[in-house]
Amino acid sequence: xxxxxxxxxxxxxSGTFDxxxxxxxxxxxxxxxxxETTIFFTFWGMKAIQKGNFTGKGLFGRMVGVLNRGGIDRxxxxxxxxxxxxxxxxxxxxxxxxxxxxxxxxxxxIDLGVKFLICKTSMDVMEIEDDDLIPEAREIVxxxxxxxxxxxxxxxxxx
Amino acid sequence: xxxxxxxxxxxxxxxxxxxxxxxxxxxxxxxxEVGDIIEATATDPGVMADIPAWxxxxxxxxxxxxxxxxxxxxxxxxxx
Numbered sequence: 299x300x301x302x303x304x305x306x307x308x309x310x311x312s313g314t315f316d317x318x319x320x321x322x323x324x325x326x327x328x329x330x331x332x333x334e335t336t337i338f339f340t341f342w343g344m345k346a347i348q349k350g351n352f353t354g355k356g357l358f359g360r361m362v363g364v365l366n367r368g369g370i371d372r373x374x375x376x377x378x379x380x381x382x383x384x385x386x387x388x389x390x391x392x393x394x395x396x397x398x399x400x401x402x403x404x405x406x407x408i409d410l411g412v413k414f415l416i417c418k419t420s421m422d423v424m425e426i427e428d429d430d431l432i433p434e435a436r437e438i439v440x441x442x443x444x445x446x447x448x449x450x451x452x453x454x455x456x457x
Numbered sequence: 458x459x460x461x462x463x464x465x466x467x468x469x470x471x472x473x474x475x476x477x478x479x480x481x482x483x484x485x486x487x488x489x490e491v492g493d494i495i496e497a498t499a500t501d502p503g504v505m506a507d508i509p510a511w512x513x514x515x516x517x518x519x520x521x522x523x524x525x526x527x528x529x530x531x532x533x534x535x536x537x
Contacts, residue, residue, distance in 0.1 A: 304514075327476040330483035331514040396472045406480055 304333045305451035309444065312457060313342030313366070314376040315385060315400065321346075321457045322403045328453065329410035336451075337407070338444040339435070340417035342366070343457075344426060345373050346404070347414060347435040359425030366424070370401050408434050415439050415447075462520075464496035464532060465489050471500045471528065478504045479511045486517060486535050494520060495533045504529055 306328040310321045321337055328335040339347055350369025354360035374385035393399065398406070414435040421438060428436060448454045466489050470478045478499050485495050505522065508531055512519045520532040
């Protein structure tokens with residue numbers, strides 16, 4: 299095996315708690331295993347790296363900003379959210395079992411050098427600004443950038 | 458396997474679940490010298506597969522892995 303570092307690219311399309319958890323778990327573990335790891339956040343996936351303020355400028359943009367409000371603490375499971383009760387239950391169950399909390403897991407990725415890339419087109423469509431994102435998520439790119447990374451990677455995942 | 462070696466770092470990973478045991482070991486391995494051994498205790502049964510997988514991927518060595526009831530004790534040696 300050559301000495302070139304292995305690479306892992308994850309596309310996070312989904313904005314739910316469970317999908318974000320999977321993405322950050324795999325990314326942090328890949329980074330811990332010495333892989334150069336990248337997460338490309340697109341469409342709903344951007345919620346996992348938004349600050350959580352209301353976004354949007356025009357009428358539709360602001361409607362999306364309310365209905366699809368981002369923020370790592372706000373996203374819920376893809377099933378059984380029940381208006382937030384399910385989210386609370388899952389978080390409690392995970393905490394009781396000693397599972398790391400999602401914000402801390404995201405920070406672990408950042409600390410391990412996982413690169414966050416954000417989809418420019420998604421940001422434009424939903425009228426999300428640079429400043430609506432967490433400071434560690436400011437590399438805003440297009441699909442070609444993500445694909446160039448993915449071409450070099452041994453592991454490519456779509457979550 | 459060096460029987461007379463002593464660990465230069467001891468980690469308590471009890472109560473941590475995937476991915477944290479591997480993440481913590483990966484961070485700790487950078488803090489010891491090549492040839493040094495880290496001793497760790499964990500309760501997540503997943504480490505029995507995960508730590509060897511991590512070691513193989515990073516070129517390090519699992520010098521020992523034992524289970525005593527709920528607690529798993531393992532030694533990881535920094536190879537490079």
